[in-house]
Amino acid sequence: MSLRPPRNFAIDCLRGVAILLVVVHHLALPFRLPLAPSLLGPWIPKRLIDAVSFNGYEAVFMFFVISGFLITTRLLERHGDLRRVDLGAFYLARARRIVPLLLVVLSVLTLLAALDVPDFAPSSAQSLGGLLGSALTFTFNWYEGRTGWAPAAWDVLWSLSIEEVFYVSFPLLCLALPRPLLIVVLAALALSLLPLRALVPVSDEVWWEKAYLPGMSAIAWGVLTALVAQRWRPGPRDARALALFGGFCVLLVIGWGDLVHRHLFKSGMYGLCVGTGAMLIAFRALVPSPHGALNWLARMGRLSYELYLSHMFVVLGTVALYRALLGPSQAWTFVVYVPAVIASVGLAVALEGVMKRLTGLATRAMRGTWQTRTDAADISPGN
Template identity: 45%
Template sequence: MPRNPGIDALRGASILLVVLHHLALRIPLKQTALAGFVPARLLAALSWNGWSAVFVFFVISGFLIAGHAIARWGTLARPDLRAFYLLRATRILPLLLALLAVLSLLQLAGAQDYVIHGEGQSLGGALLAALGLHLNWYEGATGWLPGNWDVLWSLSIEEAFYLGFPLACLLLRRERWLFAAMIALALALPLFLARLEGSNEIWQEKAYLPGMSAIAAGIAAAIVAARARPNLAVASWLCAAGGIGLLVALLWGPWLWKLVGNGTMLVLTLSTACLLLGLHWRQQLAPRAGLRGLGWLRAQGRRSYEIYLTHMFVVYSLVALFKAGGGDMRGGWLWYVPAVLLCWGLGEVVARFFSDPVERRLRERWLSGGKMDGIERGR
């Protein structure tokens, strides 16, 4: 499966929303000069959709990882367990372990913004939670961790799902049964969210099952993408319907919530799945139909994992400079562009000089002399 520019752009938009959200928590756009002429709804959408963007990532992850598995082995019913787990490990672990090492050093050095000090929290507990795929549960039980640790909650959900997913494929044996299971799990998202009502805020946002529902929506879409043979009109319609649904969920989320409640997140995940289907089929049927003017967004999408794990270093540094310079909120919006560019630049540097070469060497050693090189990443 070649890289899909539309899916890369969608990933780029998602990581952009995550970065903007973490900036807006510290330099609120609604308090800047932009509030005088930019619609409040747009400012809110740019500021507070970080959590929703992670769910978009979940759907994309399910779609790409399942799609590549089908392309590699012909079916999801007979995955190669060793190859599947090694592919995930070589992509996720090198940068994750490097990040944990850096955060541990900053903790020991007592660096501001990086010290774990919540009641019931410790460096050892956070490390165990991050490596044991339950950092989301750890935060739900003990409280928020510093920002560079906090972003790892989504990895706990995603990788916990992928530990069991190939085993479920082998157990169910037939792809149609797996498809039915993924559809059921995807559609259960509102029920899972409803069951969490009354829990603390952290657990409502970071529980396992809602995130796994979003991943399942992507897997179901990947199965449809591999087995159906649509025409270009269907692909275009899916792009339009999915894009509109996603924009409605992101721009008018509060209104949609009043209308359908917990179904709002289902609108977001199913719209994302439809958009992925449309983008995938359009790439097959009209491969030269590019997205003009969005090269910068696609570039960020290609480095979304690196940006996601490292962007808080940039956010904390720029916010500290902003405060040191007087913290004038009216001009706070001026810090957003350099923040986005620096997050993108840091992700590019980390990918080019660390995660890409390390991943390539590990795959050359463990996966048949590098035959897996060139596979598009799931995140």
């Protein structure tokens, strides 16, 4: 019997919103002004265009909070207490989820980089070995910080490095620290998000965006949210109010981030983490039923890892095809978004299927090897 609880439809939708913002953001960046110069530009408010097109970075921080929440919640449901974490099982589960698809994607990236394909090949300050080695050791951020922006197709790996470095140390802290001290450490890390970002000069663009500790601060917000949710489950009325409050916080940052930065003491990232955490507590308590009109969004949320690692293949191909057909004109840029998102989901679904088949084959092979060894032991001279 599986120990994994049923999926939460609302949390999947929240992840779907986050990955949709990431994909659209990466589609918008090559066009600089993605929709404003297009034929639809005069009909869409600029603030709405900016909110949809340029919040991929903020969406990644939403992912960090959701990741910390879900992983901590599963640990609590399985072990009852973080002090009883099974290190081997935890690391093995992370490896099974992260490594197979990562290896497939890195293989394709390496091939295209070796063929010197634009946006895949390393810059003069980088090497293919450096990109590949740093991606495999989750030191990609350090490498990119030293050598400059990575090729667009590789650049998404920065957030994976932050997550995996955090999850190497997190279970060790759970076992080593008493619960009150663990909470103090996590709270200190969560509250230090803005001071940690302020330590890096804005002029150092790469490191300012991709430093490890601010991203880990967002994951700590998710862990603390899970610990709160373990002890407090609001009733339906309070959960709805909490979900509305969380949605308001996130919408405020995404839609009016410039005003939050200017008038609310640059607190946008705190608002994003608090808002995401509030919605997670509400969705876990309320557990909304699936809604047919949002199934596509929930599906994107369930595929968020596959989408995140693979969508740049579609994005870069879409941009190249558009420019080959229409040149520098941006009049028709609006037509690429829906097909590109659909194609990205299609690729993610295909990768999910491939990974499941490969995992199934590997599992059967391991069982077969174990059975062969058992049979050999049964007929060995020692018996």
